[in-house]
Amino acid sequence: MTAGPAIVRDSGERALLPPFTDEHEQLRETIARWVRTEIAPHVDEWEAARQFPRELYTRAAELGFLGLKYPVELGGQGGDYVHDAVWAEELAAAGASGGVGAGLGAHTGIATPPVFRFGTADQRERFLRPAIAGRKIAALGITEPGAGSDVASIRTEARRVEGGYVVNGAKTFITNGVRADFLVCAVKTTPDGGHQGISFLILEREMPGYEVARKLEKMGWHSSDTAELSFTDVEVPEENLLGDENRGFYLIMENFAWERLLMALGAVGAMRRLLEVAISYAGERQAFGRSIGSLQAIRHKIAEIGVQAEVGRALTYHALRRFVAGEETIADVTKAKLYTQRACVEVADEVVHILGGYGYMREYGVERALRDARLGPIGGGTDEVMKEILGKQLGL
Numbered sequence: 008m009t010a011g012p013a014i015v016r017d018s019g020e021r022a023l024l025p026p027f028t029d030e031h032e033q034l035r036e037t038i039a040r041w042v043r044t045e046i047a048p049h050v051d052e053w054e055a056a057r058q059f060p061r062e063l064y065t066r067a068a069e070l071g072f073l074g075l076k077y078p079v080e081l082g083g084q085g086g087d088y089v090h091d092a093v094w095a096e097e098l099a100a101a102g103a104s105g106g107v108g109a110g111l112g113a114h115t116g117i118a119t120p121p122v123f124r125f126g127t128a129d130q131r132e133r134f135l136r137p138a139i140a141g142r143k144i145a146a147l148g149i150t151e152p153g154a155g156s157d158v159a160s161i162r163t164e165a166r167r168v169e170g171g172y173v174v175n176g177a178k179t180f181i182t183n184g185v186r187a188d189f190l191v192c193a194v195k196t197t198p199d200g201g202h203q204g205i206s207f208l209i210l211e212r213e214m215p216g217y218e219v220a221r222k223l224e225k226m227g228w229h230s231s232d233t234a235e236l237s238f239t240d241v242e243v244p245e246e247n248l249l250g251d252e253n254r255g256f257y258l259i260m261e262n263f264a265w266e267r268l269l270m271a272l273g274a275v276g277a278m279r280r281l282l283e284v285a286i287s288y289a290g291e292r293q294a295f296g297r298s299i300g301s302l303q304a305i306r307h308k309i310a311e312i313g314v315q316a317e318v319g320r321a322l323t324y325h326a327l328r329r330f331v332a333g334e335e336t337i338a339d340v341t342k343a344k345l346y347t348q349r350a351c352v353e354v355a356d357e358v359v360h361i362l363g364g365y366g367y368m369r370e371y372g373v374e375r376a377l378r379d380a381r382l383g384p385i386g387g388g389t390d391e392v393m394k395e396i397l398g399k400q401l402g403l
């Protein structure tokens with residue numbers, strides 16, 4: 008295996024790359040072992056079924072993976088964001104597939120953090136505790152059929168009534184949407200308010216009028232479920248308002264930072280895995296009486312892949328270090344997300360090519376890696392949105 012975050016010095020000694028400690032490295036090994044033994048052997052079957060089993064959440068919870076960064080009092084492991092970073096990277100590096108990574112990651116990485124950050128004690132008890140225990144599955148609902156990049160133009164409306172809200176509207180492309188028990192959902196509480204009119208409500212699947220309208224078919228991430236949801240006069244009680252009314256845009260912005268960093272970490276893990284496959288295949292495959300790894304063209308391609316993987320990792324860990332230090336990270340996170348997602352698509356495409364016909368077949372998992380990677384430059388804010396942010400950061 009090529010090196011993970013611990014680097015190997017010329018002397019042969021292993022050194023830890025900050026912000027990772029020995030404890031994080033042990034967690035890395037535990038997650039990798041779990042993925043190799045309990046997930047990777049089943050991925051093809053789950054991809055074909057278009058869903059991994061619900062029990063995977065309870066199993067992940069038993070092992071403590073759903074509550075790595077949450078306090079022990081809520082059933083978590085009392086760790087930090089770096090533990091969650093290891094989780095995201097290692098799921099990808101050990102071969103859990105984009106779909107399993109997305110299904111588990113949407114739960115731990117984007118849907119439950121707002122409940123922890125902005126939730127009341129009651130909301131943490133009702134939603135976060137069972138989510139950490141794997142008893143309730145969480146999803147985040149921002150995107151709508153008519154509003155993706157342009158978040159401010161969402162139209163799902165929450166009309167204030169006595170004791171709460173009545174919600175009407177629709178969400179689409181929602182990861183875990185088919186079987187989520189609760190949805191952390193962006194709504195308009197002030198229809199003409201633009202950014203300032205967005206709030207978050209926690210919608211529960213048994214609420215009358217809450218419907219899974221459609222399970223969507225996708226190019227990749229096959230083992231994750233993705234849904235279109237519709238809401239017709241859904242009555243949501245006051246106590247399900249998450250954070251302050253009309254301040255939901257701040258929640259979105261804060262959540263995006265971690266989501267984008269997690270996506271970068273996933274790509275770093277995926278590129279590490281792809282590089283390993285390419286090196287090992289090139290060493291074994293014979294053509295014209297020699298290993299293809301001894302051909303200059305293949306060596307050069309693999310060398311370039313190594314550089315892309317390393318640049319992505321450096322940018323991502325830099326952003327992660329700053330994020331956990333509580334520093335302003337918008338530019339660093341944006342650069343890491345932008346670079347790694349595109350690089351991962353390119354790397355996956357090159358590795359498919361290096362493996363020739365075998366790359367196009369299922370058995371090495373690289374065709375799946377290419378399909379899975381293609382979502383990266385789109386989800387969590389497209390490349391163009393990332394470039395807009397960076398342009399503004401440069402004063403343009």
Ligand SMILES: Cc1cc2nc3c(=O)[nH]c(=O)nc-3n(C[C@H](O)[C@H](O)[C@H](O)COP(=O)(O)OP(=O)(O)OC[C@H]3O[C@@H](n4cnc5c(N)ncnc54)[C@H](O)[C@@H]3O)c2cc1C
Nearest residue numbers: 147148149150154155156180181182385386387388389391
């Ligand atoms: C598999 C999958 C899972 C997802 N999971 C979730 C989820 O769990 N929860 C959730 O809320 N959302 C989810 N999404 C939605 C995802 O975040 C959006 O797809 C993404 O934000 C882009 O929005 P859009 O698809 O509406 O594209 P659009 O915003 O319609 O963009 C279309 C094209 O126009 C370009 N464009 C848009 N605006 C500009 C601009 N100002 N300048 C230049 N170009 C621009 C875009 O870059 C893109 O190329 C998921 C999507 C997918 C595909």
